[in-house]
Amino acid sequence: MPHIPKLDNEQLSSKAHKILLAMLREGAFDQSGKLPPEEILAQKLGISRSVVRDVLAAFESEGFITRRRGIGTIINKHVLKVTSRLDLEKEFLEEVADCGYTPSVGFVTPSVIKADEEAAERLEIPVGEELIVVERLILANGQPAIYCIDHLSSSLIIDNNYSLNDLKPPIFSFLEQYCHCSVQMDLTKIAPYLTDDHLAEILNISQGTPILYLDELGYDIHQKPVLWSKEYYAPGIFEFTVLRRKI
Amino acid sequence: MPHIPKLDNEQLSSKAHKILLAMLREGAFDQSGKLPPEEILAQKLGISRSVVRDVLAAFESEGFITRRRGIGTIINKHVLKVTSRLDLEKEFLEEVADCGYTPSVGFVTPSVIKADEEAAERLEIPVGEELIVVERLILANGQPAIYCIDHLSSSLIIDNNYSLNDLKPPIFSFLEQYCHCSVQMDLTKIAPYLTDDHLAEILNISQGTPILYLDELGYDIHQKPVLWSKEYYAPGIFEFTVLRRKI
DNA sequence: AAGTGGTCTAGACCACTTC
DNA sequence: AAGTGGTCTAGACCACTTG
Numbered sequence: 089m090p091h092i093p094k095l096d097n098e099q100l101s102s103k104a105h106k107i108l109l110a111m112l113r114e115g116a117f118d119q120s121g122k123l124p125p126e127e128i129l130a131q132k133l134g135i136s137r138s139v140v141r142d143v144l145a146a147f148e149s150e151g152f153i154t155r156r157r158g159i160g161t162i163i164n165k166h167v168l169k170v171t172s173r174l175d176l177e178k179e180f181l182e183e184v185a186d187c188g189y190t191p192s193v194g195f196v197t198p199s200v201i202k203a204d205e206e207a208a209e210r211l212e213i214p215v216g217e218e219l220i221v222v223e224r225l226i227l228a229n230g231q232p233a234i235y236c237i238d239h240l241s242s243s244l245i246i247d248n249n250y251s252l253n254d255l256k257p258p259i260f261s262f263l264e265q266y267c268h269c270s271v272q273m274d275l276t277k278i279a280p281y282l283t284d285d286h287l288a289e290i291l292n293i294s295q296g297t298p299i300l301y302l303d304e305l306g307y308d309i310h311q312k313p314v315l316w317s318k319e320y321y322a323p324g325i326f327e328f329t330v331l332r333r334k335i
Numbered sequence: 336m337p338h339i340p341k342l343d344n345e346q347l348s349s350k351a352h353k354i355l356l357a358m359l360r361e362g363a364f365d366q367s368g369k370l371p372p373e374e375i376l377a378q379k380l381g382i383s384r385s386v387v388r389d390v391l392a393a394f395e396s397e398g399f400i401t402r403r404r405g406i407g408t409i410i411n412k413h414v415l416k417v418t419s420r421l422d423l424e425k426e427f428l429e430e431v432a433d434c435g436y437t438p439s440v441g442f443v444t445p446s447v448i449k450a451d452e453e454a455a456e457r458l459e460i461p462v463g464e465e466l467i468v469v470e471r472l473i474l475a476n477g478q479p480a481i482y483c484i485d486h487l488s489s490s491l492i493i494d495n496n497y498s499l500n501d502l503k504p505p506i507f508s509f510l511e512q513y514c515h516c517s518v519q520m521d522l523t524k525i526a527p528y529l530t531d532d533h534l535a536e537i538l539n540i541s542q543g544t545p546i547l548y549l550d551e552l553g554y555d556i557h558q559k560p561v562l563w564s565k566e567y568y569a570p571g572i573f574e575f576t577v578l579r580r581k582i
Numbered sequence: 583a584a585g586t587g588g589t590c591t592a593g594a595c596c597a598c599t600t601c
Numbered sequence: 602a603a604g605t606g607g608t609c610t611a612g613a614c615c616a617c618t619t620g
Contacts, residue, residue: 101608121558125586136610141587149396150582154519154556157587158618165558166522174525175422177579272401275413278421278575280527280545298527298545304579309401311368311412328525330577332424332551335397348589372605383591388606404606405599 100135105143107133112152112168123153123161151331167331174330177274179258180226180234187228187326194225194232198255200242210305210316211241218242222255225290232291233325239316244269259315269314271306278302278328281320291322299323347382352390354380359399359415370400370408397423398578414578421577424521426505427473427481434475434573441472441479445502447489457552457563458488465489469502472537479538480572486563491516506562516561518553525549525575528567538569546570 108123117123126144130137144161147153151167171186172178184191199221208215219239226234238259244267254262264270281287281301288295299321306315321328355370364370373391377384391408394400398414418433419425431438446468455462466486473481485506491514501509511517528534528548535542546568553562568575 099608127586138611139609142608144587145392145396149392151520155587156556156618157616158585159556160586162556162558164520164554166554166560167520170522175577175579177581272581273398273411273414274579275417276577276579278525278547278577280547280570282545298529300525300527307411307413309403309406309409311409313413323527330422330523330525332422332521332523334424334519346589374605385592386590389589391606402606403599404597405604407605 100133101139101142104133104135104139105146108143109147109152112147112163117163118165121163121165123163125160151333170329170331172326172329174276174278174328177271179260180224180236181258183326184226184228184233189228189233189325190230192227192230193256194227195223196225196256197223198252199223203241207239207316211239211313213241213243220255222259228325231322231325232293233322235287235290235320235322237318239318240267240314244314259317263314267314269308269312271315272309274304274306274315276302276304287320291320293322297323300328347380348386348389351380351382351386352393355390356394356399359394359410364410365412368410368412370410372407398580417576417578419573419576421523421525421575424518426507427471427483428505430573431473431475431480436475436480436572437477439474439477440503441474442470443472443503444470445499446470450488454486454563458486458560460488460490467502469506475572478569478572479540480569482534482537482567482569484565486565487514487561491561506564510561514561516555516559518562519556521551521553521562523549523551534567538567540569544570547575 111117123129123144124132126137126140130140133140144153144155148155152164154162154164156162172183178186181191201219201221203211203213203215203217203219205215207219208217218241220242222238224236224238225232226236240259240263244263246268247266250262250266254266260271279301281299283291283293283295283297283299285295293299302319302321304317304319305313306317308314358364370376370391371379373384373387377387380387391400391402395402399411401409401411403409419430425433428438448466448468450458450460450462450464450466452462454466455464465488467489469485471483471485472479473483487506487510493515494513497509497513501513507518526548528546530538530540530542530544530546532542549566549568551564551566552560553564555561
């Protein structure tokens with residue numbers, strides 16, 4: 089069994105989480121394919137079994153391990169290996185980088201419009217309300233990868249002291265800084281899409297190519313939809329993997 | 336606050352889970368949008384706070400609630416509302432039914448072939464090994480909805496006492512009964528697909544229609560890939576929603 | 583029979599949010 | 602200050618898997 093370091097006193101569970109996750113990723117337990125028993129982990133880490141179980145519960149909910157009574161804590165090596173999971177939120181630039189490309193931004197075009205019926209319905213605001221719309225092109229190794237259109241209601245803005253430049257970083261920063269709200273969860277609808285003229289030009293692909301379209305609605309802690317994004321992904325750059333589990 | 340029943344002695348946490356989930360689904364807490372405090376839930380249900388917390392942790396990992404220190408346990412009503420989530424495994428017939436259609440089976444065509452390079456690589460078996468392949472068409476309200484091609488290695492079969500008829504029910508049943516293994520988790524790759532001649536005929540749609548293609552690899556508890564499925568979804572029948580969270 | 587994770591209790595104290 | 606969920610302990614017993 090590999091060496092497991094003892095922890096000092098500072099957020100025991102968080103430290104245990106980091107240490108064990110790092111060890112999982114490094115393949116420290118590859119030989120057995122299992123984590124040591126909870127009792128042993130508790131001893132080695134110098135914490136109680138409950139804390140160990142909390143940490144393992146977190147890993148399990150992320151799909152990294154499976155626990156079975158009488159068997160042990162099995163490491164889901166195939167899940168650990170996946171770099172890009174659709175069921176986990178990631179910022180575009182991070183996503184591009186994690187997939188092995190150099191990320192950059194092609195263009196960012198903010199504008200202000202009135203909400204049409206669709207936008208009003210999705211964002212639960214009145215038709216005609218002022219919307220901030222940001223069109224954005226993300227590049228991977230200099231090639232167009234993601235074309236994204238963010239929509240957020242102007243009424244969310246608490247601090248009006250912003251410029252259009254503040255819309256250039258990831259939209260989540262803007263939401264936090266000027267709207268004092270954050271997207272804690274989002275529901276994304278996936279659909280296939282036949283590339284049209286406009287998109288073909290933006291993504292530099294042939295018209296008629298089938299691509300993935302994601303319709304993403306982000307909610308804050310109060311269950312209010314605060315960000316609606318339409319995203320078009322150029323083909324051949326990402327793999328879209330989802331971990332599916334029985335509940 | 337709504338009435339919360341007290342439990343007798345029989346799998347306390349499991350009963351608490353069922354009761355609270357039913358109440359969540361019925362909208363018993365819609366007025367506040369929150370669950371009562373953990374301490375109160377523990378009292379009302381007649382169980383300790385730890386058990387309550389275990390149940391809430393399960394709900395949280397399914398995305399149904401969000402817990403915030405100092406605020407409370409927020410109910411994610413938009414998540415509870417979603418009938419079909421791609422990040423949760425469901426059998427085809429159940430999926431069709433949950434989306435409001437009457438499910439039926441168009442055809443089931445089992446066959447035995449030798450593994451080609453792709454199948455061998457995905458299922459981690461030698462090229463040329465015997466494979467059971469089942470082609471299946473699922474109907475929704477009598478219309479073609481899902482065309483699925485299951486692949487599993489013959490070497491998994493422990494009990495050879497089966498007939499082709501045993502391949503007609505969901506393939507998971509066959510795996511459990513004759514291979515003594517079950518898919519505990521799967522990784523699914525999503526891609527857009529341009530309907531070709533063959534698929535157009537099967538799904539009764541126009542050639543050139545963009546549809547969703549899912550490449551699903553199911554693993555057993557030993558991390559062995561046991562089931563590889565290719566699935567083609569007719570357009571306009573399902574919505575593919577994924578809950579995305581930060582971890 | 584031995585070893586594993588699962589359930590459960592009773593309590594203490596901490597960190598964050600709201601008033 | 603009061604109320605919320607988060608962390609943590611120390612222990613008991615149960616249910617399942619394996620030899």
